[in-house]
Amino acid sequence: MKPLTTVFVLMKTRTALKKVPLLLLLLVTSCTIWGQATIKGQLEGLATGEQPVLNLLLAKDSVLVKTTIPDTTGKFDFNQLKEGVYILHITHIGYQSYYSKLIDISKQDINLPPIQLIPKANELKVVKVSAARPFIQKKIDRVVVNPDALISNAGTTSLDVLEKAPGVLVDIDGNISMKGKSGVMVFIDNKPTYMAAGDLANYLRSLPSGSIDAIELMTTPPAGYDAAGNAGIINIKLKKNTARGLNGGINLSYGQGRYLRSNNSFNFNYRINKFNLFSNFSWNQNNNYQDLTINRYYYKPDGTYNSGFSQNSYIKRKFTGQNARIGADYYLSKKSTLGAVLSGFINPGKSGILNNAQVLDANNTSTALIKAVSESDRKWSNGSINLNYSYKIDEKGKELTANADYISYRADQTQSLTNSSFTPGGVLTEQSLLESTLPATIKIQTAKLDYVHPLEKIGKIELGVKSSFVNTDNTASFFDVESGIATPNYEFSNRFKYKENINAGYLNYSRDWEKLSLQLGMRLENTRIDGHQLGNPLIADSSFTRNYTGLFPTLYLAYRLDSAQKHQLGLSIGRRIDRPDYQDLNPFTYPIDRFTYYGGNPFLVPTYSYNLELSHTYKNKITTSLEYSIIKNLIQETNEQKGTVYYSRPGNYGQQTVFGLTVNANLQPYKWWTLQIYTEFKNVGFESTLYGQTLDENRWYWYVGPTNQFTITKNLSAELAGSYQTRILSGQFLTIPVWQVRTGLSQKVLKGNGTVRLNLSDVFYTNQPGGDIRNIANSRANWLSKLDSRVFTISFAYRFNKGKTLNIRQSGGSESEKGRVRTS
Incomplete structure (x- = not known):
């Protein structure tokens, strides 16, 4: 208990304030020793919410190097790659598997041409989110919950959905706790709800579960988020259609x-x-x-x-x-x-x-x-x-x-x-x-x-x-x-x-x-x-x-x-x-x-x-x-x-x-x-x-x-x-x-x-x-x-x-x- 407390107290001192930029500078400078390349690309023609799995393989033996999924716009990247020859393999339900041509990198960023996946002949072009997305996804600074993956979320409220999220508890008065701690801040689309427990509970009861695309659970949110909420932040992302x-x-x-x-x-x-x-x-x-x-x-x-x-x-x-x-x-x-x-x-x-x-x-x-x-x-x-x-x-x-x-x-x-x-x-x-x-x-x-x-x-x-x-x-x-x-x-x-x-x-x-x-x-x-x-x-x-x-x-x-x-x-x-x-x-x-x-x-x-x-x-x-x-x-x-x-x-x-x-x-x-x-x-x-x-x-x-x-x-x-x-x-x-x-x-x-x-x-x-x-x-x-x-x-x-x-x-x-x- 005492060592952890001491670390944070020291960081509040003037000495720590002076050291933080210096430490960041040293960290960034030292990282240049391992300068490596990035592969970037763009997927086109996907339906709303579709997230194919992208696997980067070594060309010589097909060993998996990295895996990623695109963002909501279809953009993706693979960072910090060593020199070598790679192949990009993309899989997704309802589409034919995609294999790229050989990608040869030598400490230079590679921008791939736009990629269009080909639908399978007997499959619907539009694949529902619930078929492709798991209920839980783990990232470095948050856990992502996809409510559509659960049948029991249909026709309920946002508050009902929150009660099923891992580690989240809602008491009889609408107070929300996460992993045993009270003091959770609830956001809608990265914007705080500005309401106390009772009013927030009533608002979430008025927000249908069908409006929710994903819920992000952040017990320790990154610095870009406000520091409020001692138990962390729950960010409810509403659905947005992304097709022309x-x-x-x-x-x-x-x-x-x-x-x-x-x-x-x-x-x-x-x-x-x-x-x-x-x-x-x-x-x-x-x-x-x-x-x-x-x-x-x-x-x-x-x-x-x-x-x-x-x-x-x-x-x-x-x-x-x-x-x-x-x-x-x-x-x-x-x-x-x-x-x-x-x-x-x-x-x-x-x-x-x-x-x-x-x-x-x-x-x-x-x-x-x-x-x-x-x-x-x-x-x-x-x-x-x-x-x-x-x-x-x-x-x-x-x-x-x-x-x-x-x-x-x-x-x-x-x-x-x-x-x-x-x-x-x-x-x-x-x-x-x-x-x-x-x-x-x-x-x-x-x-x-x-x-x-x-x-x-x-x-x-x-x-x-x-x-x-x-x-x-x-x-x-x-x-x-x-x-x-x-x-x-x-x-x-x-x-x-x-x-x-x-x-x-x-x-x-x-x-x-x-x-x-x-x-x-x-x-x-x-x-x-x-x-x-x-x-x-x-x-x-x-x-x-x-x-x-x-x-x-x-x-x-x-x-x-x-x-x-x-x-x-x-x-x-x-x-x-x-x-x-x-x-x-x-x-x-x-x-x-x-x-x-x-x-x-x-x-x-x-x-x-x-x-x-x-x-x-x-x-x-x-x-x-x-x-x-x-x-x-x-x-x-x-x-x-x-x-x-x-x-x-x-x-x-x-x-x-x-x-x-x-x-x-x-x-x-x-x-x-x-x-x-x-x-x-x-x-x-x-x-x-x-x-x-x-x-x-x-x-x-x-x-x-x-x-x-x-x-x-x-x-x-x-x-x-x-x-x-x-x-x-x-x-x-x-x-x-x-x-x-x-x-x-x-x-x-x-x-x-x-x-x-x-x-x-x-x-x-x-x-x-x-x-x-x-x-x-x-x-x-x-x-x-x-x-x-x-x-x-x-x-x-x-x-x-x-x-x-x-x-x-x-x-x-x-x-x-x-x-x-x-x-x-």
């Missing part, structure tokens, strides 16, 4: 649990002359429920039982969502492209909560009955615009890109809370009504400039700068209503304004040798914030300001032990930060029900994490990793008991440590059977003092998630999958074990252009979370939730594609601010 002419796809689904749900999307692309137009539209309805039981037990200072509280809450939620994304690229010349992307969503939602509770004395005899009814009506909307420009300086790969983003969020919410108290015999003794309006606005502006500079035969340097400006305004107006007359409640009413400015710069160097790949980066970020809570007749004004700077290094190494690349070793090291959500810093309290209050915390400080991972990959099929993380001042929910009221607010845990083993395997026991399995065995520990209580505990947990896929006929396939996890320690919470099974069928129709899928989630209705709340003075609690988790879904997908491949560029300069938006 008109092409696209439609996804329709209907699901039925206790309540119905439907997720539908349509995307298309059209290229005409110098314009490329692309879009994605989706509509969804998601109705669900939660049957929540909470028990609380109160004790005297001497430890004897004093009283109790038991509550059942039936929560019914109805969400609808409309999402739209429209973009255009204009090709000014062969070297420069100007683009714009407009996107937004409107997500209205309603929820109703019926609470029935009883207060118990020391003999567990009921002394009072409480009935509470809470109703909420909320509309959460967003609009954003991105302007981007790219300039390809030369054919060697030098490129300059610029992005500017303006993003606006607005939440309009009204809610009411009616509390009624009764005697054990059912006689009404007291009743109150509390109403509130909770408008909020968030405005974000970002600007980013990136430059890529390939070094002559010795690697590549990437560098860039970014600035972001955030302004939020949250108003909470509460009123006590009696006999139809509303009186302001200044105990809960509040207005909070927040400003933040982050300026960052980064430098990244990467290099490939015959057996070794290296990526080394450094990022510098400065953060300035101002928070102001406006006063009212009961509460005085308060404000705070902060200014802090941090260095965030990253290192990746991949070493291939043999020429056939059967065995590969990997190493990644990085430092990250997790800043508080904007609303978490708001120092006010509001009631969730009569016995539970939620509050903000203006004293939160950023979380810093130090992450180390060692891995071994066998035949690109089985990856085993040893992982170790130290997290300082972890931001997570805390609970404090005062009288009979529980106060829930975000707080800083002194230190969390996570270490253990993960295994990710993609196996094929038979041609008709593919098995994808992920498992992790880890120890999670906490050391902290919360509200006078010492928390010093660690526990092991085990998670396993197998996915079986079966090819029954050419057009019919099936899936059987599930997961199991033991108890997991998370601060003051200790969850119970849960498990679930899901299954599905997939049938190709309409000559292979359409697919009908059936799937059933949580077959045995066992995925019902619960647990204990501990380390609270003179109190303890437990809870159990029953969810609408068993859902039967039928879906239909149809894709059309006409034309030749073209390039749609990634755009977006905003990278971390969205993940911290909270509006209620």
Whole structure:
């Protein structure tokens, strides 16, 4: 623990700052000794998402030298090649094998002429992504998940897809953790979502799974990404069609649990002359429920039982969502492209909560009955615009890109809370009504400039700068209503304004040798914030300001032990930060029900994490990793008991440590059977003092998630999958074990252009979370939730594609601010 911490602390010193550029210079200079050549090329005429396998062979004995796949535009390259004569061999389902002529290199880069694969006579020219792409792909700095490879993802939401990604867990409140750590930043197309856990979960429920092309899991993201997110970054890449002419796809689904749900999307692309137009539209309805039981037990200072509280809450939620994304690229010349992307969503939602509770004395005899009814009506909307420009300086790969983003969020919410108290015999003794309006606005502006500079035969340097400006305004107006007359409640009413400015710069160097790949980066970020809570007749004004700077290094190494690349070793090291959500810093309290209050915390400080991972990959099929993380001042929910009221607010845990083993395997026991399995065995520990209580505990947990896929006929396939996890320690919470099974069928129709899928989630209705709340003075609690988790879904997908491949560029300069938006 101490050596790793010391390394990162030293890198923050002025001496380390001076040494980093020097070390990079020495590294680059030393690499010139092994100057080698590169083979570059371009594949043309492929359908959307097709990724053939390219093998580079020695001509003299056909020994495999390197393997790669093209990018989304069809471009590929083989770097750091020794002098010699090679042959390029390309294979792909539905196309004839391709063998190039002899390629003779002698320390000079080779640019191959465009390559057009020839379709097999009896095969469709368009091969679906699910037939060609594996569920999991491992890269030097990330794991790529291809959702279309799983039948059970059809007709579901993006949040459902995330729950099936290896190492990703989503709790009942929508909080996302990865490999045992909270504090994950979620990106959409390399742009942060700027939302807190609850709002992000609702948005992902409104984004159909059919809109997703791939999910990138980065526990230690490279320096080009913002340093936010102590557990790393999850980047959801939406589908983009890349063929000339008109092409696209439609996804329709209907699901039925206790309540119905439907997720539908349509995307298309059209290229005409110098314009490329692309879009994605989706509509969804998601109705669900939660049957929540909470028990609380109160004790005297001497430890004897004093009283109790038991509550059942039936929560019914109805969400609808409309999402739209429209973009255009204009090709000014062969070297420069100007683009714009407009996107937004409107997500209205309603929820109703019926609470029935009883207060118990020391003999567990009921002394009072409480009935509470809470109703909420909320509309959460967003609009954003991105302007981007790219300039390809030369054919060697030098490129300059610029992005500017303006993003606006607005939440309009009204809610009411009616509390009624009764005697054990059912006689009404007291009743109150509390109403509130909770408008909020968030405005974000970002600007980013990136430059890529390939070094002559010795690697590549990437560098860039970014600035972001955030302004939020949250108003909470509460009123006590009696006999139809509303009186302001200044105990809960509040207005909070927040400003933040982050300026960052980064430098990244990467290099490939015959057996070794290296990526080394450094990022510098400065953060300035101002928070102001406006006063009212009961509460005085308060404000705070902060200014802090941090260095965030990253290192990746991949070493291939043999020429056939059967065995590969990997190493990644990085430092990250997790800043508080904007609303978490708001120092006010509001009631969730009569016995539970939620509050903000203006004293939160950023979380810093130090992450180390060692891995071994066998035949690109089985990856085993040893992982170790130290997290300082972890931001997570805390609970404090005062009288009979529980106060829930975000707080800083002194230190969390996570270490253990993960295994990710993609196996094929038979041609008709593919098995994808992920498992992790880890120890999670906490050391902290919360509200006078010492928390010093660690526990092991085990998670396993197998996915079986079966090819029954050419057009019919099936899936059987599930997961199991033991108890997991998370601060003051200790969850119970849960498990679930899901299954599905997939049938190709309409000559292979359409697919009908059936799937059933949580077959045995066992995925019902619960647990204990501990380390609270003179109190303890437990809870159990029953969810609408068993859902039967039928879906239909149809894709059309006409034309030749073209390039749609990634755009977006905003990278971390969205993940911290909270509006209620």
